[in-house]
Amino acid sequence: MAEPAIKVRNLYKIFGRRDREMVEKVKEGVSKSELLADHSHVLGLRDINIDMPEASIQVVMGLSGSGKSTLIRHLNRLIEPSAGEVIVHGEDVLQMSEKALREFRRHKISMVFQRFALLPHKTVIDNVAYGLHVMGKSKAEQKTGAMRWIERVGLAGYEDNYPAQLSGGMQQRVGLARALATDADILLMDEAFSALDPLIRTDMQSVLLDLQKELAKTIVFITHDLDEALRLGDKIAILRDGEIVQQGTAQEIVLDPADEYISSFVREVNRGRVIQAETIMDTPPPPGPPAENSIRVEKGTVLEEVARRMTEQDRDQAHVVNGSGEPIGTLTMRSVMAGMATPVLKDAIE
Amino acid sequence: MAEPAIKVRNLYKIFGRRDREMVEKVKEGVSKSELLADHSHVLGLRDINIDMPEASIQVVMGLSGSGKSTLIRHLNRLIEPSAGEVIVHGEDVLQMSEKALREFRRHKISMVFQRFALLPHKTVIDNVAYGLHVMGKSKAEQKTGAMRWIERVGLAGYEDNYPAQLSGGMQQRVGLARALATDADILLMDEAFSALDPLIRTDMQSVLLDLQKELAKTIVFITHDLDEALRLGDKIAILRDGEIVQQGTAQEIVLDPADEYISSFVREVNRGRVIQAETIMDTPPPPGPPAENSIRVEKGTVLEEVARRMTEQDRDQAHVVNGSGEPIGTLTMRSVMAGMATPVLKDAIE
Amino acid sequence: MSRTIDQEYRAFSRAWGDAIENFFRPLLDFLLWFENLLIQTPWWIVLAVVVAIVWFASRSVKITIGTFIALILIGVFGMWEDTMRTLSIITVCTLLSIVIGMPIGIAMSRSNKLQAAINPILDVMQTMPSFVYLIPIVMLLGIGLIPGLLVVVIYAMPPIIRLTNLGIRLVDKEVLEAANAFGSSGWQKLVEVQLPLSLPTIMAGINQTIMMALAMVVVASLIGVRGLGQPVLQAITNQYFTQGVLNGLAIVAIAIIFDRTSQAYGKRLQRHREASHG
Amino acid sequence: MSRTIDQEYRAFSRAWGDAIENFFRPLLDFLLWFENLLIQTPWWIVLAVVVAIVWFASRSVKITIGTFIALILIGVFGMWEDTMRTLSIITVCTLLSIVIGMPIGIAMSRSNKLQAAINPILDVMQTMPSFVYLIPIVMLLGIGLIPGLLVVVIYAMPPIIRLTNLGIRLVDKEVLEAANAFGSSGWQKLVEVQLPLSLPTIMAGINQTIMMALAMVVVASLIGVRGLGQPVLQAITNQYFTQGVLNGLAIVAIAIIFDRTSQAYGKRLQRHREASHG
Amino acid sequence: QDSCNVTISNMNWASAEVMAAIDKIVLEEGYGCTASLVPGDTMPTFASMTEKEEPDVAPEMWVNQFREQIDKAVDEGKVSYGSEVLSDGGEEGFWIPQYMADEHPEIKTVEDAFSHPELFPSKEDPSKGAFYNCPAGWGCQITSANLFKAFKAGDKGFVLVDTGSAAGLDGSIANAYEKKEPWFGYYWAPTAILGKYPMKKLDFGVPHDDAEWQKCTTVADCADPKKNAWTKSEVFTIVTPKIEKMSNGVKDYLTKRAWANDTVNKLLAWKEDNQATGEDTAYHFLENNEDIWSKWVTPEAAEKIKEAL
Numbered sequence A, B: 001m002a003e004p005a006i007k008v009r010n011l012y013k014i015f016g017r018r019d020r021e022m023v024e025k026v027k028e029g030v031s032k033s034e035l036l037a038d039h040s041h042v043l044g045l046r047d048i049n050i051d052m053p054e055a056s057i058q059v060v061m062g063l064s065g066s067g068k069s070t071l072i073r074h075l076n077r078l079i080e081p082s083a084g085e086v087i088v089h090g091e092d093v094l095q096m097s098e099k100a101l102r103e104f105r106r107h108k109i110s111m112v113f114q115r116f117a118l119l120p121h122k123t124v125i126d127n128v129a130y131g132l133h134v135m136g137k138s139k140a141e142q143k144t145g146a147m148r149w150i151e152r153v154g155l156a157g158y159e160d161n162y163p164a165q166l167s168g169g170m171q172q173r174v175g176l177a178r179a180l181a182t183d184a185d186i187l188l189m190d191e192a193f194s195a196l197d198p199l200i201r202t203d204m205q206s207v208l209l210d211l212q213k214e215l216a217k218t219i220v221f222i223t224h225d226l227d228e229a230l231r232l233g234d235k236i237a238i239l240r241d242g243e244i245v246q247q248g249t250a251q252e253i254v255l256d257p258a259d260e261y262i263s264s265f266v267r268e269v270n271r272g273r274v275i276q277a278e279t280i281m282d283t284p285p286p287p288g289p290p291a292e293n294s295i296r297v298e299k300g301t302v303l304e305e306v307a308r309r310m311t312e313q314d315r316d317q318a319h320v321v322n323g324s325g326e327p328i329g330t331l332t333m334r335s336v337m338a339g340m341a342t343p344v345l346k347d348a349i350e
Numbered sequence C, D: 001m002s003r004t005i006d007q008e009y010r011a012f013s014r015a016w017g018d019a020i021e022n023f024f025r026p027l028l029d030f031l032l033w034f035e036n037l038l039i040q041t042p043w044w045i046v047l048a049v050v051v052a053i054v055w056f057a058s059r060s061v062k063i064t065i066g067t068f069i070a071l072i073l074i075g076v077f078g079m080w081e082d083t084m085r086t087l088s089i090i091t092v093c094t095l096l097s098i099v100i101g102m103p104i105g106i107a108m109s110r111s112n113k114l115q116a117a118i119n120p121i122l123d124v125m126q127t128m129p130s131f132v133y134l135i136p137i138v139m140l141l142g143i144g145l146i147p148g149l150l151v152v153v154i155y156a157m158p159p160i161i162r163l164t165n166l167g168i169r170l171v172d173k174e175v176l177e178a179a180n181a182f183g184s185s186g187w188q189k190l191v192e193v194q195l196p197l198s199l200p201t202i203m204a205g206i207n208q209t210i211m212m213a214l215a216m217v218v219v220a221s222l223i224g225v226r227g228l229g230q231p232v233l234q235a236i237t238n239q240y241f242t243q244g245v246l247n248g249l250a251i252v253a254i255a256i257i258f259d260r261t262s263q264a265y266g267k268r269l270q271r272h273r274e275a276s277h278g
Numbered sequence E: 001q002d003s004c005n006v007t008i009s010n011m012n013w014a015s016a017e018v019m020a021a022i023d024k025i026v027l028e029e030g031y032g033c034t035a036s037l038v039p040g041d042t043m044p045t046f047a048s049m050t051e052k053e054e055p056d057v058a059p060e061m062w063v064n065q066f067r068e069q070i071d072k073a074v075d076e077g078k079v080s081y082g083s084e085v086l087s088d089g090g091e092e093g094f095w096i097p098q099y100m101a102d103e104h105p106e107i108k109t110v111e112d113a114f115s116h117p118e119l120f121p122s123k124e125d126p127s128k129g130a131f132y133n134c135p136a137g138w139g140c141q142i143t144s145a146n147l148f149k150a151f152k153a154g155d156k157g158f159v160l161v162d163t164g165s166a167a168g169l170d171g172s173i174a175n176a177y178e179k180k181e182p183w184f185g186y187y188w189a190p191t192a193i194l195g196k197y198p199m200k201k202l203d204f205g206v207p208h209d210d211a212e213w214q215k216c217t218t219v220a221d222c223a224d225p226k227k228n229a230w231t232k233s234e235v236f237t238i239v240t241p242k243i244e245k246m247s248n249g250v251k252d253y254l255t256k257r258a259w260a261n262d263t264v265n266k267l268l269a270w271k272e273d274n275q276a277t278g279e280d281t282a283y284h285f286l287e288n289n290e291d292i293w294s295k296w297v298t299p300e301a302a303e304k305i306k307e308a309l
């Protein structure tokens, strides 16, 4: 595989005046809560190492306060780390001159903020055009560029309103449009959909997926919504107390959680939508052509879809085929149902 | 049933200088987008009528910008309506004197804000104690009251930090603790969990459910998360463009969406966790005792649970029994699977 | 017409002068007492007390030492007594301005009507040349501390009023809404939310009020207030620039001591601002 | 020692006075030209132009009509020429103060060191009695418009510097972070974010600068600036209170016209603030 | 005349204001000069004249206030004396209001007044008598203080009240006068105040002793001041070398013109009655006192001026 778009190496961030000093303590093994109680410094990130491949969506998840926003802010150097390196497209962000950093932020990377951070004195259209304006685009370009995204996020008609006149979700969409309008290669999205209703959210998710597929954008996406993470994330990293506890694909994490923490984390997920047929199929398929009453599903189909087709066509067997149409395994209604039902469901609800 | 805790009658809210005048226009049928385009007034709410029963959780959902926050703000009169009535525990909130309103807000009703609205100059503990402080509680009471909730929302150790030093989700939990600490009868929660990760969120949901069950709190809860809505909501109301388009229980809404809008809205839901066995069972059950290979599930069990038990016990039939143990219907593995798979799933993903 | 107005003012001052003078008598007595206290107490006690007050308010070693050195220099250059006189009246004027001005600013912030009504008054207070009302005030009250105090307060009060008003009006609406939602009374909102959050702006008002009060030292001396103003005036007519500059610097020193102490105190009340720096 | 300092200053002013005077020559020429323009243009043209400027800046009928009436009254009471002279110098002083002061305030807001260095200078500018430097300035530059302008600007500039600094420092960190994230240059951040968001505070600075400039009209008249200051002083020595008050009111009127116009203009730049009211 | 361009200092007290206005009219109408009035306080004006030779004329300078500096500047050739504009000189001394004098005919001298502190109670400490001193920084401040000491007023129960400025002093008189309260202090004539508030100058009881005056009475911190009395106070026109060099009669005019206190007092009373400006009063004077001013100017100039009126 090509060089990753973003490489983070040994990144530490400690909030407080004597952060450099505290890095040593943390390296010696002082925990987040000890650091807070004994030294009044907050551990933001501890020894983060992560590669984010080009043209993919990297999802970051984790408990509230685990350092997700802190991490994403390092990627465009809104925060100076206490130690470590951040390399984007082969360039060390932390070594950039002020000018280089400015150019980098203008053209290469853009961001949606968790708390929106709109410019309260600018109308919706001026907010959205802000990135273009900073680049020095002409008024007309700014306007068309902004309007395109305003319409896309469903705020047409509100161009001349001020942020304070919008609902929370509308404000979030303004922030989204603002980040998308600059057409940067890398998008940093800090809980960018948290205030959206399911309909608009699904719509925005497809916008992101399209962007990533068609324009090969690299997207770093923080979310608390597992279903969203699983739908969007090519790769998922899970943080806890400033450390990465697991990285991998959605499947890997749902099916093989690294520890108790992660398994409780993913317990809530709608497994039918994550787990793919080949993950739970019986292999190898029995020799010979598949049974009459077996439906054919492609590799990569999620269980819910398999279940839907089975019930629609009133069958209770399926065979999974690979790209070239050869059967690679079989499924029964029972195995599908087992895959969909959460093993630990009982204690999860109430 | 007893008198509802909160009754809203013919409530209109229009944002803009000439709101009274615009109410007439809206009554004549001017739409939200027309009002914005032609009169530069924003329609917040249109003819809202809703009863929220005592000691229950009323969930409010709807598209971003549909008026949820506006509605909830009317309940404690943070916004003056353009027309209509809001009656809480039999008293008209809009007729209250300033003093009565103050007492009402201090003791009867408390609120979690969508954008947190913490007091930036107060530490976490002082923020949480704010409601108690306003009531005139002693320092010691404030402290114990606040600490109890700080611990409960998982922020112990951060009492002396300022809001700006906390992550988004931590700030949201401060807002939550602040609202809960006053021990008011009515809780207004505007996307109170939107910034929380699934673990803490589940935990907070159970806090709410406990409060409602044990202390008979009336809770009005805005959320965009359908699963959350379905788990918490005794009743759900769905808003669109300032109007209520459907009200009912979770089941009613998922299974019988009033229109295209609502059905697309609930499409994403994890049906296995909402739909109960009796909803899809075949009735009446065949006469005589249930078949040998049929497992027994109680009325009210959700499909996912039925599926789990079926696969665990390796059966493919189930019978549903009512409170007194009499069978009231049967289920097959197929019908369970059909119930769990979303009928319109295909166009929903990608 | 001018003549009749003049006549009427004269008649008014004849009729009411004594009453008004009596009204101010207690204040005058206090001012005299305070001035005497500062002058008659041995210098090292005054020095110690001032330095202690500065320390407790500011908790800043730098400011405290600066104050100490400034006062010592003032003593060395023989300006102690004048400085004490100025210190005495300016302390009272500044405190009065703040104590009266802040409530007015608060009231203004709550009502647009009141704001519209008071603003022109403040404009007049700040730009009507004090020379214009110097003589009418003296006619009414004679020369000395009371008219001096009035002149200083009239000029020094507007900034604190204006900036209190501004500061409170700029407090974030969301935060106020939260305070409302918990049923805060007007007073609670003021004390718990509005004042703390508008503190930086209010402190700028206090800074300007201090500056204005000290800028009026010379004007006050025109109507018989003793202190550092008179040597300045003498220095002009005699073209003793150095004397003028020295006394001027003593005035500046008082201003800086007042200002830095109050600002450091204000800073200590706003710890949350530092907290947000990454 | 005092004497030698005095002597040296004299020697310095003799040696350099002319050079400095020449340096200011263009400014003086401009001031004279502007003053003459205002005085020699027929009054109704000046009136029309002023009213038009007020209208275009403020877009407020009330302020425009108020200005019109005030100027008519000034004419009726025979203060037109003096008012024009004062208007001319004060316009230049206020603009100069703002044009010089705002960049200094901006620079101060960017560096704590610079702030610590400039603050005491501002304290001196505001509290060093102008009487102290009146004569040295006159020795250097003679009496007339230039020293008058200097004295006014020295006194009027600190508020705009301080409040620009404060305003910018109070801008919400989150919003600035967003501006940074899009790669705004320092200048873009300033113009697009910091200045607009600190506008209410900066406008308070402008208000105070206008007030201070007009408060100095009388002092400027002590060193040869013609205008409304002198009649005020004459009124005092002659105890013509009404004349004093009338001329004082003309000064106040100019202050109010300047202030309301600039404030209304500033308000128009902050439409978003109204928007947030329910 | 080709290059006759004169700037005249316009001080802000009544007599100076009127004389400045007269000078302007006379120079413009009579001598064809361009004359402009420049406002300014005494000291800034004086500093500007010595250092920058501008304005050219200060019509009325009370030289006692800062005699040392004027003499020095004259020696250095920076300025020179013009006419003694108040030919009778200013009258300085210690005064009480006329109503006090009427009520207490026994008070005739300074000594008498100083023996009755109870008649002039101080506002700040009514057990003491108050003596209102000359404004801060003026020459008379030292003189008055020394005389105060010479008369042992402190021992007799008086305190010296700092008035700060002419405005303060005037105000204190007005304040006392309106309420018919006692007042005792330094003042001078001719002034508008004395027109408005008739006052009585007290006799010092001793003649003017010039040697003592130079040696001690006007010297700050003089150890042992003796009783002494003011002689007339000299009030001069001060001009710059530019005027000195003028040959067209302007210089002559400025070194010649002078008026008597009587004339000034009458004029100021008229001004006061009409609340007139300096310019109005100047015209009033020129129209009604041709006999006086025609002696100041060349006959041709007088003609032109008359024409202009």
Ligand SMILES: Nc1ncnc2c1ncn2[C@@H]1O[C@H](COP(=O)(O)OP(=O)(O)OP(=O)(O)O)[C@@H](O)[C@H]1O
Pocket: A164, A165, A166, A167, A168, A169, A170, A195, A197, B015, B016, B042, B043, B044, B062, B063, B064, B065, B066, B067, B068, B069, B070, B071, B114, D275, D276, D277, D278
């Ligand atoms: N202060 C205001 N001034 C003008 N319009 C407003 C104001 N507040 C809200 N609105 C408008 O009212 C409508 C409803 O807003 P509201 O905040 O109630 O939406 P919401 O349902 O809470 O949305 P979200 O889920 O995005 O928070 C929106 O169209 C918004 O633009």
Ligand SMILES: Nc1ncnc2c1ncn2[C@@H]1O[C@H](COP(=O)(O)OP(=O)(O)OP(=O)(O)O)[C@@H](O)[C@H]1O
Pocket: A015, A016, A042, A043, A044, A062, A063, A064, A065, A066, A067, A068, A069, A070, A071, A114, B164, B165, B166, B167, B168, B169, B170, B195, B197, C275, C276, C277, C278
């Ligand atoms: N400016 C700051 N000063 C001090 N501590 C900070 C600051 N910003 C963040 N922190 C701390 O760093 C930790 C990580 O915060 P961060 O905002 O990265 O969390 P997060 O993972 O984004 O959480 P959330 O999901 O709640 O947004 C938290 O413990 C927080 O208290």
Ligand SMILES: [Mg+2]
Pocket: A068, A069, A070, A114, A190, B167, B168, B169
């Ligand atoms: Mg975060």
Ligand SMILES: [Mg+2]
Pocket: A167, A168, A169, B068, B069, B070, B114, B190
């Ligand atoms: Mg909302």
